Amino acid sequence: MRKIFFSWVAMALLSFNVSAADADKEATIRAALSSLNSQVPIVAVADAAFPGLYEVTLASGEKLYVNDSGSHFIVGEVFRVETDGQLVNLTEEGKKASRVDQLAALKRDDMIVYPAKGETKAHLTVFTDTDCFYCRKLHGEIEDITARGIEVRYLAFPRAGAGSKTQKVMDAIWCADEADQVSLMNKAKAGQTIPMISCADSPVMDEYQLGQQMGVTGTPALVLEDGTMVPGYMPAAQLAGMLGVK
Template sequence: MRKIFFTIVAMALLSFNVSADESKGAAIRSALSALNSQVPIVAVADAQFPGLYEVTLASGEKLYVNEAGSHFVVGEIYKVQSDGRLVNLTEEGKKEDRIAQLAAIEPQDMIVFPAIGETKAHLTVFTDTDCFYCRKLHKEIAQINERGIEVRYLAFPRAGAGSKTHRVMDSIWCADKADQQALFTKAKSGQAIPSLSCDNSPVMSQYALGQKMGVTGTPALVLQNGTLVPGYMPAAQLAKMLGVAN
């Protein structure tokens, strides 16, 4: 499927020409218009790589298109710093996108375990109530909070829509706000919770957001700077990564 998709992209780009009275960004959009129903274009901007334009698709994927529209690159762009270090420019752009996307989520749609005392950092976690390492991380929630770290949970039922985990997570997110923390912790310990449903459950929209951000498994940690870190991390190591002194 991926191969077919990029074949179509290539055909669209080969038909692209920049006219004198048309901006390059508009022309690139025009060249890719045949794909709009499948992968709508979110943005076209100058890339940080000379001579290329960055096209962001609704899927979160990025294409790098040349000015003539005759070639494109799918992948990551790196810059060599003066000290010889490599900086992943594509990932830096994704970090900014993740920060903006998380900022748009209503606080009431998250299950938040606040820091104890001064809040020194916060962490967003895409989680599944059944996965082993998600449960292991949550067992350390008190240690994490005691270090001044606020944890904001978002739903990511790995088995997808209609799964048992989806139903359990719906029951948590549809409960009264005052009960959500307790139900969440109970489900994380493997205990049964009352079955609930509601029309405004954010569970599957959060699942879709996680996929767009590049989440493929749980737990998936998103740091304050937008960095996506897959997998479990002990409380002490997590604090160190967030720059919080033990």
């Protein structure tokens, strides 16, 4: 699907003709890409972090780097070389800010929240699957994590997608009374059977789609407060260090 999508982008850009040298750059780029497919809207066009190109953010969360006429583009990640030789992923830095905004727009009621014990020093958002081994391993340390002052906010990401057994289990958790959700999550993570219920306003598949937009490809996917995404399991002590919690 990705290959087909970018083939469409290429055809759209190559066929777009810009005759006015002083045309508005953003309008030119938007027109070139919008001729591709109205189902893939452009979210933003901005100057790239280096001269000569513009950064285009798509609704899917993907980024393109386009020249000022929209006739050429680059797909991939852009890095800056620091004076000490270290590499900074500029594409990822841009995604971090978007993730913070996307998570801030969510309702707390649509998360399964494990509050910090005592003072809340940091929070961690986790896209999780109730069946995956490393999700369960991370959940096995939930007491240690919250005891360090870290609030854990679970979002649903049933890896097998819509209609899967995991999606139905996660629907049952998210559709339950708020007072029962943590207990049901604990049981599901332990491999126990829980009562299967569903509801029309379950946020499970919306959160799954959000995860895909944010770049989640597997579970658990940990999103730190600054929008950094950490794929996979991480021990509680290491997580606390990344969050600056002592």
